[in-house]
């Protein structure tokens with residue numbers, strides 16, 4: 001791997017401040033060309049318990065350290081990430097496939113979460129409450145929840161780790177990260193930089209290996225007081241069940257099926273540009289990607305014509321390491337097969353392909369950016385999350401119909417709509433059953449905003465002051481005899 005600092009490419013786990021290899025290893029392949037990027041240890045329950053012990057041992061001193069000192073350490077980690085941003089982006093593109101420009105943007109977004117929560121560490125305020133009895137006072141304290149586990153996905157190998165661990169560490173918790181075995185090297189590079197930044201041993205740990213074995217050890221342990229997971233709804237439900245025996249706090253950022261509504265009074269060129277960006281970022285592999293387009297009948301012809309033209313003219317598929325390519329590979333063969341299945345099902349039920357529709361033969365897991373027209377609600381593509389570069393388009397006539405179509409999903413993560421009518425902006429936002437709504441924008445992620453969903457899209461919020469609350473317990477002190 002061509003890095004300015006080759007020491008960032010670690011093939012061991014980081015537990016208790018030490019690098020640990022395993023007897024068994026797992027190969028990690030580059031989805032753009034099927035080559036092996038490297039090997040990671042295949043660790044299991046024993047090593048997970050060792051990581052939990054390290055995190056538990058480190059908790060008293062980390063949680064009692066002044067917020068000022070924790071903040072300074074996190075700021076050094078932020079600076080180290082910024083200083084090494086190009087290497088981190090390169091590692092990410094090699095293991096995940098996304099274009100280098102997107103990988104770099106993600107690294108900077110990860111750094112932004114760490115910087116933001118480094119500041120927030122100093123602002124964990126409590127409360128005083130007027131008492132109803134004489135001679136007593138009520139004081140509310142905020143305390144770190146304890147040892148936390150972060151189980152993170154392959155689609156954002158750095159940002160999801162930062163979004164979970166930065167508030168946890170800022171609050172005074174210690175953390176065990178279990179990254180996806182498809183994209184572990186970004187996580188291990190972050191651990192190397194945390195070590196260099198002076199994060200004390202045991203405060204931040206990264207363990208790799210089979211998800212089920214490590215996940216079970218994390219959920220079974222009563223020493224782990226919180227699990228935060230980003231990934232599929234089915235795994236999220238399983239984790240929630242497994243956390244119930246030890247009554248852990250839980251945050252779940254799960255699947256999405258974001259509707260993208262264009263009303264008749266929208267600025268069509270803006271809607272088209274945002275639709276392309278939102279649908280095809282990370283080749284459609286984000287939870288908040290526009291997953292279905294719901295276009296007013298009077299804007300439909302213009303939107304479709306301009307959207308298809310943009311998809312055909314602005315998207316370049318190929319290795320993310322080659323400049324100009326803005327559509328990388330899908331993560332694995334299952335992802336490709338899911339797209340083929342959704343397209344076949346839609347066509348059988350009456351949809352038409354406006355462009356794309358096929359996997360690209362040869363090395364790597366590439367798929368043509370695809371637009372499907374005449375899509376209806378009984379098609380799988382409007383029911384299942386797609387997680388790939390297919391844009392299904394349907395039409396509506398009334399505002400009520402658009403809202404009904406948008407809410408006709410078990411998911412409730414992100415929704416977008418385009419309209420210049422300020423009354424409609426409030427009305428539709430309030431009617432949408434989603435955790436996040438973009439009005440005339442399809443870019444929602446920010447370290448300063450509460451990211452999260454409702455319904456089957458999850459529980460809890462990440463980012464912002466609300467994201468900090470997820471790692472804090474409330475303790476109420478009642479003082480008598482005053």
Ligand code: SIN
Nearest residue numbers: 155156286287288445
């Ligand atoms: C996701 O969680 O899939 C999206 C994250 C982002 O938009 O930054």
